[in-house]
Amino acid sequence: MNASNHQNLGLPSLSARIERGDVFSTDCPSREILTHLTSRWAVLLLATLLNGTHRFSELRRKVGGISEKMLAQTLQTLEHDGFVERISYPVVPPHVEYRLTPLGVEAGRQVESLVGWIETRLPSILAARPNRSAP
Numbered sequence: 244m245n246a247s248n249h250q251n252l253g254l255p256s257l258s259a260r261i262e263r264g265d266v267f268s269t270d271c272p273s274r275e276i277l278t279h280l281t282s283r284w285a286v287l288l289l290a291t292l293l294n295g296t297h298r299f300s301e302l303r304r305k306v307g308g309i310s311e312k313m314l315a316q317t318l319q320t321l322e323h324d325g326f327v328e329r330i331s332y333p334v335v336p337p338h339v340e341y342r343l344t345p346l347g348v349e350a351g352r353q354v355e356s357l358v359g360w361i362e363t364r365l366p367s368i369l370a371a372r373p374n375r376s377a378p
Contacts (some may be wrong), residue, residue, distance in 0.1 A: 279324055280350055284309055284317040289343070289351040290358050292327065296342040326350050 264273035279285055287306045291297065297305070303314055318341055321327040326347035332338040343351055361368070 276324055279320050280326075280354065282317065284313055285321060286354045286358060288314075288317055288321065289326065289347065290355050292341060292343045292347065293351040293355055296330070296340045298338070298340055302341065321347070 265271045266273045266277050268274070280289070284306065287309070288302060291302060291305050299314065299318075302318075303309060303311065306314070309317075318327055318329070322329050322341075325344055328342050328344050328347075330340045330342065332340075
């Protein structure tokens with residue numbers, strides 16, 4: 244449906260939808276942000292960073308299974324989106340820390356709620372899965 248059809252149907256224009264965000268629209272940037280925030284590694288990093296500032300190596304130890312490459316990429320994405328702040332200290336050897344921005348704290352609290360729900364409801368979720376003898 245194009246912009247004129249939206250207007251003819253009394254629906255908000257693309258610019259109006261982008262102002263608030265419309266994750267159901269393929270051309271709204273909110274969908275890309277949703278993808279970034281709901282990736283496995285982003286959820287775990289946001290939840291970890293809710294506990295305060297961490298160095299790269301601390302994050303890697305706390306988030307089991309994440310590779311150095313994925314950690315760096317996910318932190319860069321979250322920084323680009325305004326959720327994480329990278330603090331680089333001019334010392335030798337280099338000292339870099341990561342912390343949530345105010346926006347990141349808001350996002351982190353949202354995903355922390357989901358993580359907590361999953362952990363609490365895990366027995367029910369696993370029990371609801373069909374039994375399979377082979378993949």
